[in-house]
Amino acid sequence: MTTHFLALETSCDETAAAVFTDELRVLSSVVASQNDLHVRFGGVVPEIASRAHLRNLLPVIDEALRRANRRLADIDCVAVHNTPGLVGALLMGVTAAKALAFALGVPLVAVNHVASHIYACRIAAGRDIFPCVGLVISGGHTALFRCDSPLSLALLGTTRDDAAGEAFDKVAAILGLGFPGGPALEREGRSGDPKAFAFPRSFLDTPQLEFSFSGLKTAVLYACHGQGVSKMTPPPAGRRRADLAASFQEAVVDVLAGKCRQALQQTCLKRLAVGGGVSANGRLREKLLALDAEVFIPPMDLCTDNAAMAALAVEKWKLGDFAAPELDAQPNFL
Ligand code: KG4
Ligand code: ZN
Numbered sequence: 001m002t003t004h005f006l007a008l009e010t011s012c013d014e015t016a017a018a019v020f021t022d023e024l025r026v027l028s029s030v031v032a033s034q035n036d037l038h039v040r041f042g043g044v045v046p047e048i049a050s051r052a053h054l055r056n057l058l059p060v061i062d063e064a065l066r067r068a069n070r071r072l073a074d075i076d077c078v079a080v081h082n083t084p085g086l087v088g089a090l091l092m093g094v095t096a097a098k099a100l101a102f103a104l105g106v107p108l109v110a111v112n113h114v115a116s117h118i119y120a121c122r123i124a125a126g127r128d129i130f131p132c133v134g135l136v137i138s139g140g141h142t143a144l145f146r147c148d149s150p151l152s153l154a155l156l157g158t159t160r161d162d163a164a165g166e167a168f169d170k171v172a173a174i175l176g177l178g179f180p181g182g183p184a185l186e187r188e189g190r191s192g193d194p195k196a197f198a199f200p201r202s203f204l205d206t207p208q209l210e211f212s213f214s215g216l217k218t219a220v221l222y223a224c225h226g227q228g229v230s231k232m233t234p235p236p237a238g239r240r241r242a243d244l245a246a247s248f249q250e251a252v253v254d255v256l257a258g259k260c261r262q263a264l265q266q267t268c269l270k271r272l273a274v275g276g277g278v279s280a281n282g283r284l285r286e287k288l289l290a291l292d293a294e295v296f297i298p299p300m301d302l303c304t305d306n307a308a309m310a311a312l313a314v315e316k317w318k319l320g321d322f323a324a325p326e327l328d329a330q331p332n333f334l
Contacts, residue, residue: 003317006064006075006100007310008057010093011085011113012140013037013044015056018307019068019075022314024123027068029301029308032056039179043169044139046086053092061096064307077106079313081113082323083330084140090329098327109313110323113305114141114333117275119150120309121296129273129296133263137256138276138305139165139180141333142211144263147273150315156263157209158333164252164278167213171220171248175241176234185245186281192239192246197223199251204258209266211255220248249283257287264293272296277304 002021009016018029034052038044065071080097082090094110101108118134134145134153142159162170165182172181177188199219202212223244224235235241260272273296274288280303289295302309316322 003076004070004074005077005079005311005313005317006061007079007307007313008061008093008097009081009113009305009307009310010053010057010089011081012089012305013049013052014305015053015060016305016307017057017061017064018310019064019070020308020311020314022317024126024311024314026123026308026311027070028064029306030060030064030067031301031304031306032060035180042173042179044086046088049086050088050092053089057092057096072100072104075104075106077109077313077317078104079109079111079310081116081310082110082327083112084333085113085329085331087329087331090331094327094329098325102325107317107322108327109316109321110327111310111312111316114143115151115153116309116312118145118147118153118273119312120275120298120302121273122150123309123311124298124302125296129271131269132271132273132296133260133267133269133293135256135260135263135272135274136276137164137274137278139163139169141276142213143333144209144259146267146269150312156267157211157259159211159213161212161214162217164211164213164256165276167217167252168278170217171245174217174221174224174234175245177245182278182281185249186283188242189246189249189283190242192242192244194246194250196243197247199223199247201251201255201258204255207262207266209259209263211259213252216248216251220244249281253281253284253287256284257291260288261291264291270294275303275309279303
């Protein structure tokens, strides 16, 4: 008999719900973006995000059920991302999931959002991808893992400062390209020369699997305005701005691909699973797919935040690993 799951995601600024089965068949995946609400602030405002989740959650759940052609009574298990993320935002999903599980009399499964980003590769591949090296690159995280199984992730290294997506967003703001910065910066860089500026590639020549993007961000700022210049007007559209975007992107991509190569060599693993919003980047995909490994990158809708990737809950459900009614939101990473 097929078991049906309803999953919720509210860790940052997307309100998402999905319906899937224990065979990892995704019946629906609905994402309500809040970009319009945050754009004038140039970044996600946590309190605004929480309130928008509160407004969006029930319509998004209804829509997920409608598209899956299922009713609440068909749901056998409720899943939710309870960590990591913005605490107020996470609480919206956790509270809704607890209420639903209680009202329906079904088990509740809590899943880690970062582990789900890697599991998105398993869902898209339709077959086992473990053991593998996992790379999660989003607005909040840049981390490499040794993934022996879907639920056992050992951290190999992370960023000392900004996350990769955060660097894209901040540099896009410096260049006056708007929010969210990643897609805008990638578009801008298409007509630019990636070799025009020799931006730093932190830790690339060292064996430790660590990242740092704040120096790169400062280098772009200085290249734009000169050291000690206080005027922060973004550069005008044109060749120079496109070159800055392309050169910045190339530096980030070189570091991410270089560290994946090192992680594969150090762990002797032959598979790489990549997840998180930055994996939507075309140049990065190109470089990662050229690595000497079997590389898994999910389609766009499974890269950026969504609730279908919470199908990782199926693995926990099989083990009977259910959450207690006291389940809380955990803002910190792992
Ligand atoms: O995983 P995600 O949707 O949300 C978080 O959990 O943070 O990732 C969002 C991040 C943002 O920083 C956004 O600028 C970045 O992913 N991003 C990109 C691209 N599309 C989204 N970065 C570079 N190139 C892209 N095409
Ligand atoms: Zn994410």
